[in-house]
Amino acid sequence: MAIIEQPVTTGGIALAAPVTPTKAQGGFRRPVSTTGWKSWLFTVDHKKLGIMYGVMAMFFFLLGGIEAVMIRMQLAAPNGKVLSASVYNQMFTMHATTMVFLFVMPMAAAFANYFVPLQIGARDVAFPRMNAFGFWCILGGGIFINLSWFLGGAADGGWFMYAPNSGPIFSPSHGIDFWTLGLQIAGIASLTGAINLIVTVLNMRAPGMSLMKMPVFTWLTLVVQFLLLFAVPVITVALFLLSFQRNFGATFFDVSAGADPLLWQHLFWIFGHPEVYILILPSFGIISEVLPVFAKKPLFGYPFVVFSGAAIGFVGWGVWAHHMFASGLGPVSVAVFSISTMAIAIPTGVKIVNWTLTLWGGKLRFTAAMHFAIGLIVLFTIGGLSGVTHSVAPSDTQQTDTYYIVAHFHYVLFGGAVFGLFSGFYYWWPKMFGKTLNEKLGKVNFWFMVIGMNMTFGPMHILGLQGQPRRMYQWTEARAGEGFFNLAFWNRIASIGSLVLSFGILLFLINVVKTSRSKERAPLDPWDARTLEWMTSSPPKEHNFDVIPTVHHLDEFFHRKYEQDPVTHEYKQIATAEEILADQEAHADKHIHMPSPSYWPIVLAASLPVIMIGVIYSIPVAILGGIFTVLAMFGWALEPSTAPESDFDPPASGESTKELAPLV
Amino acid sequence: MSDVAVHEADHGTHGHITSTGLSNNKVAMWLFLGSECLLFGGLISTYMLYRGRVSIGPRPGHVFDIPFTSVSSFVLLMSSLTMVLAVSAAQKRDDRGTTLWLTVTALLGATFVGGQVYEFTAMYNEGLGFTTSLFGSSFFTLTGFHGVHVTVGIIMLMSLVGIIKRSDIPGDKAEVVELIGLYWHFVDVIWIIIFTLVYLIPA
Ligand code: HEM
Ligand SMILES: [Cu+2]
Numbered sequence: 001m002a003i004i005e006q007p008v009t010t011g012g013i014a015l016a017a018p019v020t021p022t023k024a025q026g027g028f029r030r031p032v033s034t035t036g037w038k039s040w041l042f043t044v045d046h047k048k049l050g051i052m053y054g055v056m057a058m059f060f061f062l063l064g065g066i067e068a069v070m071i072r073m074q075l076a077a078p079n080g081k082v083l084s085a086s087v088y089n090q091m092f093t094m095h096a097t098t099m100v101f102l103f104v105m106p107m108a109a110a111f112a113n114y115f116v117p118l119q120i121g122a123r124d125v126a127f128p129r130m131n132a133f134g135f136w137c138i139l140g141g142g143i144f145i146n147l148s149w150f151l152g153g154a155a156d157g158g159w160f161m162y163a164p165n166s167g168p169i170f171s172p173s174h175g176i177d178f179w180t181l182g183l184q185i186a187g188i189a190s191l192t193g194a195i196n197l198i199v200t201v202l203n204m205r206a207p208g209m210s211l212m213k214m215p216v217f218t219w220l221t222l223v224v225q226f227l228l229l230f231a232v233p234v235i236t237v238a239l240f241l242l243s244f245q246r247n248f249g250a251t252f253f254d255v256s257a258g259a260d261p262l263l264w265q266h267l268f269w270i271f272g273h274p275e276v277y278i279l280i281l282p283s284f285g286i287i288s289e290v291l292p293v294f295a296k297k298p299l300f301g302y303p304f305v306v307f308s309g310a311a312i313g314f315v316g317w318g319v320w321a322h323h324m325f326a327s328g329l330g331p332v333s334v335a336v337f338s339i340s341t342m343a344i345a346i347p348t349g350v351k352i353v354n355w356t357l358t359l360w361g362g363k364l365r366f367t368a369a370m371h372f373a374i375g376l377i378v379l380f381t382i383g384g385l386s387g388v389t390h391s392v393a394p395s396d397t398q399q400t401d402t403y404y405i406v407a408h409f410h411y412v413l414f415g416g417a418v419f420g421l422f423s424g425f426y427y428w429w430p431k432m433f434g435k436t437l438n439e440k441l442g443k444v445n446f447w448f449m450v451i452g453m454n455m456t457f458g459p460m461h462i463l464g465l466q467g468q469p470r471r472m473y474q475w476t477e478a479r480a481g482e483g484f485f486n487l488a489f490w491n492r493i494a495s496i497g498s499l500v501l502s503f504g505i506l507l508f509l510i511n512v513v514k515t516s517r518s519k520e521r522a523p524l525d526p527w528d529a530r531t532l533e534w535m536t537s538s539p540p541k542e543h544n545f546d547v548i549p550t551v552h553h554l555d556e557f558f559h560r561k562y563e564q565d566p567v568t569h570e571y572k573q574i575a576t577a578e579e580i581l582a583d584q585e586a587h588a589d590k591h592i593h594m595p596s597p598s599y600w601p602i603v604l605a606a607s608l609p610v611i612m613i614g615v616i617y618s619i620p621v622a623i624l625g626g627i628f629t630v631l632a633m634f635g636w637a638l639e640p641s642t643a644p645e646s647d648f649d650p651p652a653s654g655e656s657t658k659e660l661a662p663l664v
Numbered sequence: 665m666s667d668v669a670v671h672e673a674d675h676g677t678h679g680h681i682t683s684t685g686l687s688n689n690k691v692a693m694w695l696f697l698g699s700e701c702l703l704f705g706g707l708i709s710t711y712m713l714y715r716g717r718v719s720i721g722p723r724p725g726h727v728f729d730i731p732f733t734s735v736s737s738f739v740l741l742m743s744s745l746t747m748v749l750a751v752s753a754a755q756k757r758d759d760r761g762t763t764l765w766l767t768v769t770a771l772l773g774a775t776f777v778g779g780q781v782y783e784f785t786a787m788y789n790e791g792l793g794f795t796t797s798l799f800g801s802s803f804f805t806l807t808g809f810h811g812v813h814v815t816v817g818i819i820m821l822m823s824l825v826g827i828i829k830r831s832d833i834p835g836d837k838a839e840v841v842e843l844i845g846l847y848w849h850f851v852d853v854i855w856i857i858i859f860t861l862v863y864l865i866p867a
Contacts (some may be wrong), residue, residue: 233703253798
């Protein structure tokens with residue numbers, strides 16, 4: 001039980017909150033450490049979990065990056081010898097899997113976890129233990145998938161794992177089994193996370209914060225969680241069918257038994273297209289926070305950004321077959337999906353217009369975060385345009401399965417999603433760690449990444465249109481052609497570009513280390529920000545806010561700092577962040593009731609890989625894992641989410657008590 | 665989900681104010697069921713695509729025993745009725761009534777699952793295994809997933825009976841009963857759809 005009897009007020013550094021041990025519940029005493037490794041292992045604090053998600057995602061980003069560089073080294077010269085054909089297949093499969101499921105998604109979850117409660121003025125998420133459970137699931141799933149490298153080879157069917165190519169005949173190693181079952185575990189994390197964040201956003205907003213007063217990052221995160229809620233079960237079905245086929249002899253994708261090879265493709269892409277919005281919308285949300293702050297203007301057309309985000313969330317369900325234009329769907333389906341795909345570019349374009357008009361006439365400050373945000377706008381637009389060229393089905397028939405597609409999705413994913421996340425790092429670092437990342441190094445970091453990214457992925461447009469297929473492990477001199485568009489030259493440029501890009505990312509890591517060593521603390525409100533997460537100390541106290549704010553405006557924090565002159569319509573400052581914080585501390589809520597740490601999330605999450613290992617190697621182990629799972633669930637169910645009332649003093653009459661909304 | 669719900673009532677937080685006025689647990693349960701719709705949607709689509717694809721082994725019409733399954737479906741439907749009675753007893757803070765009706769619901773559910781086990785065995789003896797044909801694989805996967813959902817429901821019901829018996833405050837699990845009730849009705853509705861599409865409409 002973490003009960004904070006007195007809000008901690010010293011100089012913005014959160015002190016350890018006093019914690020009372022409670023009597024045994026569900027068989028164990030609750031964990032109570034507030035420092036050391038135990039405080040991380042058993043934590044249910046959304047901020048700690050956010051950081052844990054971030055560290056994990058960064059690790060997998062580096063892993064996926066190493067895989068990418070190996071691919072590019074293999075393709076740098078004709079008849080590449082760096083990787084064998086079989087390892088090459090594993091490499092591109094695991095590169096994509098890692099980047100999509102183990103980097104971008106968890107990194108977006110890191111920001112969502114950390115900042116959504118802060119942006120809506122809440123003290124935690126609705127279900128803190130489920131939050132911790134989700135983190136341990138994604139970590140367990142990620143490790144599980146990668147175990148296959150050491151156990152006979154990783155998955156090698158490409159990240160969309162088309163059937164029947166993913167069947168046991170074509171891929172006899174256990175790689176795809178690990179992939180399928182590991183993604184199931186990761187899927188649990190996405191599903192619980194989605195439920196948790198939707199409930200949090202719907203139910204735990206600070207008084208006065210109507211939906212249309214919510215920050216855009218929170219809004220787009222909400223849209224993403226709905227996409228996850230409905231997309232994850234579809235891939236879950238597909239993954240079940242595949243593992244039943246591979247592990248229990250079912251016939252779902254056995255063409256000789258009459259199976260339809262398009263079943264997998266439909267299921268995968270019904271999930272897969274919403275998934276690309278799951279990847280990009282968090283970054284759209286981040287730059288929709290960053291641009292107004294550094295343009296010193298409210299976001300242009302807030303309702304348009306929100307509604308186009310929701311529109312993308314709806315239309316995104318009706319375009320999946322554009323990934324299947326070459327599969328013989330028939331002219332009617334192709335025409336319908338071609339047109340719906342063109343249509344989805346509209347709400348996307350709306351956002352680009354809004355961001356541009358936010359910058360228009362603003363007092364621009366070119367910080368590192370702003371660099372990355374503008375980088376996103378430009379690079380994503382290039383990727384969006386090549387996307388529109390794929391939506392024209394006859395043209396796509398030429399492009400599909402070539403490097404042109406690889407160019408497209410890297411512009412939207414690297415130039416879009418990843419640049420947005422980096423913008424978020426530079427913008428929110430001072431909030432999360434109380435120190436600002438070095439701005440100068442940040443800009444160098446940015447330029448290396450932009451140049452590297454354009455050198456790597458730009459030439460791929462040419463390579464693709466010249467006919468270089470994707471997923472081919474070698475190209476030959478004889479086929480490279482001549483003149484300006486010869487494959488040899490552009491492949492070499494792309495490979496050199498990947499090293500420039502890697503160096504840019506290395507600079508970011510150096511920046512992190514440098515910043516963590518520096519003693520200099522960030523100012524309370526380094527960017528003159530607009531939203532609630534900046535209205536508390538940095539890093540925030542365990543209970544986030546001393547007083548739950550009452551919200552009157554969109555951009556509430558800005559309106560507490562500035563007031564509009566009724567005559568001149570100029571904004572003039574009426575308070576500083578320090579004053580606002582001091583005022584909150586002076587009127588702090590007396591009894592703040594925070595969720596208690598728990599063993600059960602990690603125990604429950606750890607029992608899932610045991611089941612999965614059992615499915616692959618030996619059913620008794622799976623049954624053992626199942627028993628552990630059930631026991632852990634009972635342990636969880638019998639443990640109250642917060643310690644019993646008797647553990648803390650009831651408020652003396654007249655004192656106010658602020659609790660979280662119901663916590664589980 | 666029940667584990668999520670159980671403690672909610674433990675510290676009697678019904679009075680909490682949320683932005684929507686709905687309890688967190690209830691919103692979460694609705695969201696979870698929304699997600700489940702797509703899970704079953706995917707499984708049902710797979711079955712509908714594959715039900716006529718039999719290269720070896722029996723065809724759908726040959727293995728279904730419609731009168732038998734109709735009876736077990738009726739039993740499952742009745743369990744929804746008893747679940748309603750359990751919820752209403754819980755809201756009246758009548759713990760004895762609640763545990764009684766929860767137990768009856770669980771027993772009816774168990775009867776249904778027992779019927780399913782019997783049915784599966786009979787089909788297997790007629791030559792329809794999980795790996796026999798596309799029809800076999802997709803039929804057992806779909807109905808098996810449903811059966812697992814009913815079984816999980818039974819476990820939740822029985823655990824809830826145990827927990828209510830142990831607690832001293834009468835009626836304090838009313839919301840949990842309601843949430844498990846939602847889940848139970850959902851599983852029943854899914855069965856009605858499966859029964860109609862799989863058994864009643866000929867392939
Ligand atoms: C303007 C909006 C967009 C349009 C019109 C569009 C269109 C398309 C089309 C038609 C394809 C299939 C090409 C083929 O395989 O032949 C495709 C592939 C792809 N797109 Fe987009 N796209 C758009 C935005 C995005 C975004 C925002 C993302 C992710 C952040 C994304 C990620 C991908 C990926 C990963 C693939 C390749 C999938 C694969 O084959 O592995 N796209 N896009
Ligand atoms: Cu798509």
